[in-house]
Amino acid sequence: MNIYIRSMIAGFVATVVLSLLMLMKGMMGLMPELDVISMLGKMAHDMMGMGGAGLAWLIHFMIGTVLWGILFALLYEKLPGGGAVTKGMSFGALAWLLMMILPMPMAGAGLFGMNLGMMAPVMTLVLHLIFGAVLGFVFRALSPSAVHA
Known part of the structure; x- marks a missing residue:
């Protein structure tokens, strides 16, 4: 399987997991401002x-699947970590950092989302580390060596 297809599948699965965690967070009433x-x-x-929830979810999945998925494949060999999961978590931390300094201020949440309170950067970091772990795990599971091992 092509490495970019593999990485986009991994990005999609990781985005599904992240989305489920976001929905659970919302249903529990945790940080509704985030x-x-x-x-x-x-x-x-x-x-x-134009906007709306449908477009927002589409953008969310395009970022996680295409942007982060392909970028993970491109950076994989350069990422710190001994295995795919730790490389994925390193990548998740990088994605979190980029989100904290670019879209968060653009959305009015301030640098690192601090306008939403101290828990915003912490909660989003945890979610991005989980995203990265799933991304790395699925990426590795789909690799040719994992299939034939």
């Missing part, structure tokens, strides 16, 4: 004049 889908919807509306 609603990434609402933030993406507002940003899409501000930038393109």
